[in-house]
Amino acid sequence: MISWRREEEGCLVVHQLSPSTAKQPDLRFASAHPASRFPKYLQPSQSPPSMIPYALLLLSDSALPLGSFAFSSSLESYAAHHRTLTPNRTDIITTFLHLSLHSTSTSILPFLYAAYRAPARAADLDDELDASTPCAVARRASTSQGRALLAVFEKSLYHLSAGVEGAREWVRTYKTGGGGGGGGGGGHFGVAWGLVCRALGVSEEDAAEVFVVNHCKAVLSAGVRLGLLGPYQAQAVLAMPETRREIEMALERGRALSVDEVGQSVPALDLYQGRHELLYSRVFNS
Numbered sequence: 001m002i003s004w005r006r007e008e009e010g011c012l013v014v015h016q017l018s019p020s021t022a023k024q025p026d027l028r029f030a031s032a033h034p035a036s037r038f039p040k041y042l043q044p045s046q047s048p049p050s051m052i053p054y055a056l057l058l059l060s061d062s063a064l065p066l067g068s069f070a071f072s073s074s075l076e077s078y079a080a081h082h083r084t085l086t087p088n089r090t091d092i093i094t095t096f097l098h099l100s101l102h103s104t105s106t107s108i109l110p111f112l113y114a115a116y117r118a119p120a121r122a123a124d125l126d127d128e129l130d131a132s133t134p135c136a137v138a139r140r141a142s143t144s145q146g147r148a149l150l151a152v153f154e155k156s157l158y159h160l161s162a163g164v165e166g167a168r169e170w171v172r173t174y175k176t177g178g179g180g181g182g183g184g185g186g187g188h189f190g191v192a193w194g195l196v197c198r199a200l201g202v203s204e205e206d207a208a209e210v211f212v213v214n215h216c217k218a219v220l221s222a223g224v225r226l227g228l229l230g231p232y233q234a235q236a237v238l239a240m241p242e243t244r245r246e247i248e249m250a251l252e253r254g255r256a257l258s259v260d261e262v263g264q265s266v267p268a269l270d271l272y273q274g275r276h277e278l279l280y281s282r283v284f285n286s
Contacts, residue, residue, distance in 0.1 A: 055160050055200035060210045062217060066148040071141045072222035072284040073100055073215070074273040079226055081272065089228040094237060097219055099266045101250045104215055106265040107132070108142075108190035109254025112211060115194030116204050119170040122195045123177035125259065126187045132262055133188075135270040137277065146192035150175060153196050160200050167199035208254065212247050222284060 058064070078096050079089075111129045115122045133139050153161075153171060161167035174187060174195055187195075190211075197207035220234040229237070237243060264270055276284075 053200075053202055053206070055157065055197075056202050056206050056210060058157065059197065059200075059202070060214065062214075062221075065152060066145045068145060068214075068218045069221065070284060071145070071218070072226070073141075073219055074138075074269050074276060075100075075219055075222050076226060076284050077272040077276040078269070079223075079228060081275075090233065090237075093220070093223040093228045097216065097237070097243070098246060099269060100219055101212070101216070101246050102253075103264060103266040103269050104212065105250035105253040106257060107262055109208060109212070109250065110257040110259050110262045111188070112190045112194040112208060113204065113255060114259050115191045116198045116207055119166075119195050119198050120173070122170065122174040122187070122191055126174070126191045128259055129188045129191055129262075134264075135273045137273045138270065139188075142188045142190070146187040146189040149189065149192045149196055150187065153199070157196075157200060164199055164201050170195060171199055205251075208251055209247070212250055216243065216247065 075093075075096055079092055082092055108129075111125055115125050118125075129142075130139060133142065150171065158168070174192075193211050194207060197204075202210075216238060220229075220238055223229050224231055224234050
């Protein structure tokens with residue numbers, strides 16, 4: 001009687017064969033690549049069952065060169081006007097984040113969804129977003145980041161769109177036909193994000209969720225540099241269940257609205273944004 005042992009998915013299996021039917025197992029590959037030590041999906045002949053899209057990981061990276069670190073989304077002006085009214089600095093950032101998410105969901109997200117669903121109309125959508133953004137400071141911040149995203153796509157991510165039919169033509173048409181008041185050569189951040197995500201093959205829901213989470217991270221990062229909270233506190237706020245619910249609610253609102261229904265749901269934020277240039281000293285461009 002010949003017997004040997006091997007592991008199969010975490011269980012020890014004992015094989016016993018009679019001498020007449022036994023065959024000596026080939027251990028040459030097993031000695032060099034002990035696959036039994038690894039989970040089944042990591043064995044050399046197989047691939048992981050599921051993976052996060054690589055383009056999504058790149059777009060969610062805080063090091064993506066969009067210039068977002070130069071903008072506070074009006075947090076700096078809001079904090080300057082509320083330091084004496086709200087002594088607790090953490091309350092300032094949490095209240096502002098709630099207002100900012102609500103504003104983003106009703107004024108920007110509908111355009112992101114529309115650009116993703118109809119990339120050929122991105123230029124027209126960009127002009128509509130420009131017309132619906134009355135604050136000049138907000139328009140400059142949006143187009144600055146949108147143009148930076150288009151530059152990143154063309155210089156660094158272009159090859160990732162090879163498998164998406166028509167992707168490069170969408171971006172080319174958008175750059176030449178739209179962008180910030182119909183002048184061409186760029187576009188608003190929300191529209192550009194939806195278009196680029198569609199060109200890279202990222203799903204609609206992933207594109208919108210990463211956009212909103214990136215917005216939260218940018219606001220909290222600005223809060224850290226303004227001294228409103230520390231880096232660990234910023235991560236704690238981002239990880240709070242309340243923040244997660246706010247993000248989900250923002251996505252639901254943005255998904256439910258059409259571009260004809262958009263509007264600034266927190267008008268005071270435009271006032272703070274506009275007064276940013278009047279601050280005695282400031283760290284951010286907006």
